[in-house]
Amino acid sequence: MRDYKWRLQENVISDADLELLVHFIRTTKRFTQFTKVREFEEAFAAWQGCKYCIMVNSGSSANLVAVAVAKEMHGWSSGDEVLVPAVTWPTTVTPVMQLGLKPVFVDVNLRDLSFDYDALENAVTRQTKAVFAPHLLGFPADVARLKAVCASHGLILLEDCCESQGAVVEGAKVGNHGLAGTFSFYWGHHMTTVEGGMICTNDDEVRDLALLKRSHGLARELPQDAHAALRRRYSDVVFDFLFLTDGFNVRNTEFNAVLGLAQLARLDDFIRIRNRNYTRFLEICTPFEDELILLRGLGMSAFVLPFVFRDVARKTAFEAILRRAGIESRPLISGNLLRQPVFSTFGESCDFPNAEYLHLHAFYIGNNQFVEAERLAALQELMGAFFARPTGVAR
Ligand SMILES: Cc1ncc(COP(=O)(O)O)c(C=O)c1O
Numbered sequence: 001m002r003d004y005k006w007r008l009q010e011n012v013i014s015d016a017d018l019e020l021l022v023h024f025i026r027t028t029k030r031f032t033q034f035t036k037v038r039e040f041e042e043a044f045a046a047w048q049g050c051k052y053c054i055m056v057n058s059g060s061s062a063n064l065v066a067v068a069v070a071k072e073m074h075g076w077s078s079g080d081e082v083l084v085p086a087v088t089w090p091t092t093v094t095p096v097m098q099l100g101l102k103p104v105f106v107d108v109n110l111r112d113l114s115f116d117y118d119a120l121e122n123a124v125t126r127q128t129k130a131v132f133a134p135h136l137l138g139f140p141a142d143v144a145r146l147k148a149v150c151a152s153h154g155l156i157l158l159e160d161c162c163e164s165q166g167a168v169v170e171g172a173k174v175g176n177h178g179l180a181g182t183f184s185f186y187w188g189h190h191m192t193t194v195e196g197g198m199i200c201t202n203d204d205e206v207r208d209l210a211l212l213k214r215s216h217g218l219a220r221e222l223p224q225d226a227h228a229a230l231r232r233r234y235s236d237v238v239f240d241f242l243f244l245t246d247g248f249n250v251r252n253t254e255f256n257a258v259l260g261l262a263q264l265a266r267l268d269d270f271i272r273i274r275n276r277n278y279t280r281f282l283e284i285c286t287p288f289e290d291e292l293i294l295l296r297g298l299g300m301s302a303f304v305l306p307f308v309f310r311d312v313a314r315k316t317a318f319e320a321i322l323r324r325a326g327i328e329s330r331p332l333i334s335g336n337l338l339r340q341p342v343f344s345t346f347g348e349s350c351d352f353p354n355a356e357y358l359h360l361h362a363f364y365i366g367n368n369q370f371v372e373a374e375r376l377a378a379l380q381e382l383m384g385a386f387f388a389r390p391t392g393v394a395r
Pocket of ligand 1: 060061063088089091184197
C-alpha cells in the first residue's frame with residue numbers, strides 16, 4: 001500500500017520565516033520580551049477585533065493566567081466551582097485545580113462538541129462562579145446558550161479558543177464573547193510561534209492583571225500611565241522591583257513574536273485552505289452518513305478532520321487501514337477526561353455518555369495548509385473501498 005506520509009503535524013515554518021528569524025537574530029540586541037512582542041500583540045488585537053492582547057509562552061499558560069485573573073478580580077474562594085466540559089485538552093481544566101478552585105465536569109454534545117447545554121444549566125450550584133468554554137476542533141460553541149446560562153446565574157464566561165482561532169459566532173470571532181479568550185500558537189495550530197499563546201480581552205482590569213501575572217506580579221509591567229501613582233503610593237519600595245500581586249513567569253521571547261508576525265500575515269489564507277479541505281472532507285464523508293456522524297460547524301475555522309463512527313469495530317478497522325496507508329490518527333483530543341487518572345476523582349466516566357461515545361467511537365487525522373487535493377482524493381478512495389465492504393459486525 002502506498003505511504004501517503006500524512007502526519008498529524010507538518011512543518012509549517014516556511015523558508016521566508018526562517019530568513020526573517022536569521023535576520024532578526026543577527027540584527028537585534030534584545031531577545032527577551034520587548035518591542036516585537038508588543039508589535040505582535042497589537043497586530044493580533046487588530047486581527048482578532050479586541051482591545052487588548054497579552055502574549056504568553058503557551059495556550060496552557062494563557063488559560064492559567066486567565067483563570068488566575070478572573071479569580072483575583074472577582075474574589076473567588078478556594079473550592080468555588082468552574083464548569084468545564086468532559087472533552088477538551090487537559091489544560092483547560094488543570095489551571096482551575098492549580099488555583100484551588102473545583103472543576104465541575106459537564107457532558108458534551110455531538111454537534112459542536114461543546115457542552116451539553118441542558119446539562120450545563122443543571123450543573124450550576126451556589127458555588128459556581130464561571131464557565132470555561134472551549135471551542136473545540138474549530139467549531140464555535142453556541143455562545144448565545146453559554147451567555148444565557150451565565151447571565152441567568154451571574155457567572156463569568158471564559159473562552160478557550162486554542163483549537164478554533166478565527167472561528168466566528170454571533171457576528172464576532174471566538175474569544176470576544178466573555179471576560180477573556182485564550183489562544184495557542186503551538187506547532188500544528190492555525191498559526192504557530194513554535195510555542196506560544198495569547199490572552200485577549202476588552203476589559204482594562206483583565207489586561208492589567210494579566211500583564212502583572214505574566215511577569216512575576218511586577219508593577220513595571222503595567223502601562224506607563226499607571227506608574228507615577230504607584231511610585232507615589234509605594235515610595236518605600238524601588239519601583240522596578242515593586243510586586244503588586246502573585247504572578248508567574250510565562251513570558252514569551254522576541255523570536256517567537258517575529259515568527260508570530262510573519263505567520264499572522266498569512267493566517268487568513270491558512271484558515272481558508274483548512275476550511276476548503278474540511279468542506280471537501282464533508283463531501284467525501286456524506287455518502288457514508290449511515291456509518292459516520294458528521295460535524296458541520298457554521299462559522300468554523302477547521303482544525304483537523306474528525307471521524308466519529310457509529311460502530312466501534314468499524315472505527316478500529318478503518319483507523320488500521322489509514323495507519324497502513326501512512327495516515328496518522330489520534331484520539332479525539334484526550335477522549336473522556338474522566339477516564340484520565342488526573343481527573344478520575346471528579347466523577348465517573350460513565351456519567352458522561354457523549355464524552356464516552358467520543359472516547360470510544362472517534363479519532364481524527366491532520367489538516368493544515370499543506371493538505372492538498374491529492375491526499376484528499378486518496379482518502380476518498382480508501383473510504384470508498386472500505387465502506388463498500390459489508391461491515392461484518394452488528395450495528
Ligand atoms: C483546547 C486546548 N486548550 C489548551 C491547549 C494548550 O495549548 P498549548 O499546547 O499551547 O499549551 C490546547 C493545545 O492543543 C488545546 O487544544
